[in-house]
Amino acid sequence: MRAFRTATGMTARVLAVMLLCLALAACLKEEKRARNDIEEARTALMQRDFISAEHAFERYLRRNPDGKSRWEAWNSLVDLALTVRHDRKAAIELLEAMRLEFGKEPGRSRLVVRQLGALYQLSRKYDQALTMWAIVAEDKAAPPEERAEAYRDQAEIYMRRLEFETAKEALNRCLAQNVTGTVRGQCLYDRAEAHMAEENLPEAIGNLRAVLAQEGVAAPLRSLSMFMLADALELQGNNKESLELFQRLLTTYPNPQVVEKRINALKKRAGGSKR
Numbered sequence: 001m002r003a004f005r006t007a008t009g010m011t012a013r014v015l016a017v018m019l020l021c022l023a024l025a026a027c028l029k030e031e032k033r034a035r036n037d038i039e040e041a042r043t044a045l046m047q048r049d050f051i052s053a054e055h056a057f058e059r060y061l062r063r064n065p066d067g068k069s070r071w072e073a074w075n076s077l078v079d080l081a082l083t084v085r086h087d088r089k090a091a092i093e094l095l096e097a098m099r100l101e102f103g104k105e106p107g108r109s110r111l112v113v114r115q116l117g118a119l120y121q122l123s124r125k126y127d128q129a130l131t132m133w134a135i136v137a138e139d140k141a142a143p144p145e146e147r148a149e150a151y152r153d154q155a156e157i158y159m160r161r162l163e164f165e166t167a168k169e170a171l172n173r174c175l176a177q178n179v180t181g182t183v184r185g186q187c188l189y190d191r192a193e194a195h196m197a198e199e200n201l202p203e204a205i206g207n208l209r210a211v212l213a214q215e216g217v218a219a220p221l222r223s224l225s226m227f228m229l230a231d232a233l234e235l236q237g238n239n240k241e242s243l244e245l246f247q248r249l250l251t252t253y254p255n256p257q258v259v260e261k262r263i264n265a266l267k268k269r270a271g272g273s274k275r
Contacts, residue, residue, distance in 0.1 A: 038069045045076065050084045071108065074098045078115070092119050106141055114146070117153060126157045133157075137173070144177040148187060151177070155190055159197070167194045181216030188214070189225055196228070201236045205229060223252045230262070239266055 041056035057073040057080075064070065074094060081091040095116045102108040117132030136142055136150035151174035158167035171194065174187035192207035208229040211217060217225075230245035243266045249259045 037063060038067075038073065041073070041076065050080055054080050070101070074101075088119055088123055092116065092123070095119070106139075110136060110139060110142055110146070114150075117150070121153065121157065126161070130154060130157055144179050145183050148174045148177040148179045148183050152187060152190055155194070159190075159194060162197075164194050164198050181214070182218045182221055185211045185214045185217040185221050185225070189221060189228075192225075192228060192232075196232065201232050205232050205236070208232065219252065220254075223249060223254070227253060227259075234262075234266065239270060242266060243270070 037056050037060035041053050041060060044050070044053035044056055054077060057076050060067060060073050061070060061077075067073075074097075078091050078094045078098075081087045081094060095112055098112045099109065099116065102112060113132050113135050117129050117136065120126075120129035120132060133150040133154045137147050137154065139147070142150075151170045155167040155170040155174070158164070158170060168191060171187050171191040175184065175191075179187075188207045188211045192204045192211070195201075195204035195207065208225050211225040212222065212229070226245050226249055230242045230249070233239075233242040233245070243263065246259050246263045246266065250256055250263075253259050
């Protein structure tokens with residue numbers, strides 16, 4: 001009896017070891033297959049064989065629900081949908097799936113939401129875009145620059161809808177973020193545009209002067225702000241300062257021919273008024 005029990009115990013242990021070995025072998029095989037899928041996808045991508053790359057990335061995602069390269073595979077599929085197939089709808093569907101998968105990873109989730117916001121906005125699905133921008137704007141863990149940009153994106157949608165008051169409210173929240181330099185300058189510039197749309201020249205001029213007074217503003221934004229300020233001053237009747245600003249813009253504005261025309265028009269007007 002004892003011998004039988006011993007033999008039975010040994011058999012059970014042997015079976016357990018065999019099952020463990022089989023499980024390990026299956027895991028190793030699965031890991032090798034996953035590695036082959038992702039390597040095949042990367043190689044196809046480098047060789048610009050985009051169809052094969054797409055199929056390999058999709059196969060990797062199907063076979064590896066917990067794979068270490070899933071973030072890479074998803075993002076590669078989004079990139080292929082946008083840059084190769086030019087299929088914005090497919091990219092949005094992929095990003096929505098990513099949002100579900102990476103929802104508990106704040107950094108990655110925020111990247112996905114920002115991409116979704118941009119694509120919804122480009123697709124003129126403004127309600128969905130506003131939802132995405134609200135997620136970023138209200139995320140206290142997000143960098144202030146990202147929150148400020150989200151408020152700017154909201155304001156752009158409201159401006160398109162001619163909802164100027166709501167746009168200005170979003171831009172006020174943009175300016176309430178702890179941002180400086182170009183990011184703050186962009187919020188001020190956008191708010192100036194909203195005031196210009198409402199023909200509120202004093203407020204527009206005040207915001208544009210604030211952009212030019214802000215340190216660290218990128219040269220292109222500084223030029224655009226100076227042009228809009230010169231335009232607003234001309235509309236206000238301050239031709240002298242407007243002319244001075246246009247003359248300063250001759251060497252910095254991207255389209256100097258436009259500036260030259262404005263200068264000539266102002267000089268002609270000044271000459272006519274003297275007569």
